[in-house]
Amino acid sequence: MNDVAWIAVDWGTSHLRAWLMRFDGRVVEQRQSDSGMADLTPDGFEPALQALCADVLPRPVLACGMVGSKQGWAEAPYAEVPCMPFNISLVVTAVTEQPTLSVRILSGIKQSNPADVMRGEETQIAGYLSVNPEFDGVICLPGTHTKWVHVSAGEIVSFRTAMTGELFGLLSTQSVLRHSMGKGWDASAFLDSVDTAISRPESLAAELFSLRAKNLLNELDNDAARSRLSGLLIGAELASMRPYWLGQKVAIIGVHNLSQAYEAALIVQRVPVVTAFAEDMTVSGLVAAYSHIYGDRV
């Protein structure tokens, strides 16, 4: 562990991920725990970090995500669009019990009209721009709360959020539809439902229960039902986000399966797509931020 210079942290609602970093920006080791922000009281953050990284503390920690929200460790203000994804003047330092500990938290981004916020995704965008400095266009970050972000000249110009992942989670595991959900994937059922929701977004409310009814009447198997639920929700999101992707190139930053689903849906709409892996972009973003904050020490 001697070559660990600092610790990059992505601290979200449901997870805590840490990367032990060398000065040159390489990852020595990745660690994670399920001590997400949602499960922690304000005095629980430092012990959770210690539990994961005791052997490499008190090396400096740079964190992004919900750890900087009002319910987090220290509230980092929002920068307002249009702005760079990383805003050094808004970085906050967390108060720690252990005096030698240095924990800095990156700010989020807000937009007034229409109202929207992000925390964590801006760091992935910073990472993407550090790898693709000439990028100009739209970035889609699928997840619990999928973000669509218009990026131009290195700045976040505007963005919007759809709760698609959270809706899918609730409907597939807690609603009446849970009785009809398989584990497999039916790509053509998915794309067919994406098309339904994009072309007739008003049909969504009735189409959702139809999945249950068709399944009860033996007209739809469980794998297709799950794929159709995903397709209806992603299609409804694409209908909502049409101004973001229509006539644009889209870079998708996400995890493999989910990125693939969005890519498939967008390709049918003749949208050119490139993809990047979310975790890589988070690390790249934290490395870029670290080099800004600590300057020549990187």
Place this chain on the structure above:
Amino acid sequence: MNDVAWIAVDWGTSHLRAWLMRFDGRVVEQRQSDSGMADLTPDGFEPALQALCADVLPRPVLACGMVGSKQGWAEAPYAEVPCMPFNISLVVTAVTEQPTLSVRILSGIKQSNPADVMRGEETQIAGYLSVNPEFDGVICLPGTHTKWVHVSAGEIVSFRTAMTGELFGLLSTQSVLRHSMGKGWDASAFLDSVDTAISRPESLAAELFSLRAKNLLNELDNDAARSRLSGLLIGAELASMRPYWLGQKVAIIGVHNLSQAYEAALIVQRVPVVTAFAEDMTVSGLVAAYSHIYGDRV
């Protein structure tokens, strides 16, 4: 209890309601428990009924609702539209441990295209038609799974279901929006969001998260946020169900607050509305069915 002739039962997913009935169709007493179908195994139905009505059993029992589903006490088949709301040839008798017990369960209704099902609402419709025999038009039954039903010449012609109540329950108590939910009601915020969702149904996916963002940015108070969530979901439902209500008279059968919300939303769309109380219609429907089954004994 000597004048109790039979027991009318509405046995849904989450509740068991029983009315002790006289021969003349009057209610002697109403009882209920939370022994809903979802919490019972097949051998749990008879004890649950005994627990609620031991003192008046083995008087004949006539039941409607999810008790007749595949996961219920005895599976009552679906009648297929177009059909009467009550279909005597499809009534099933539950197998009971207690040989003197007589429990009959009413059938549900299904529709093949588009696929849809109902269990319980058909009895409320039968009740409404027994009170309003000349009714021709559309009946809306708001609830966990809101039904829109086209009724003509005493028959259910077609129907569709929206999971609006279930969606509202999940989003308001289990999603990130739960942090922004008040207990009060803001009628103008509700109607404004109904209008947004009806006129731009494609906006739903982004509008949902905006409630959270506006609340975080202090642009929306918690009562208005809850009313807007309800308005967006009911508006999305109305957009989906437009062929049912456009240019029609609508009878709403529901509980007070929910019926009022639907009534307010429909009146803005210049739809004439009448309302009836769900529980009354359930009892009327069970009385009408009982008189069909037992003939002159009523």
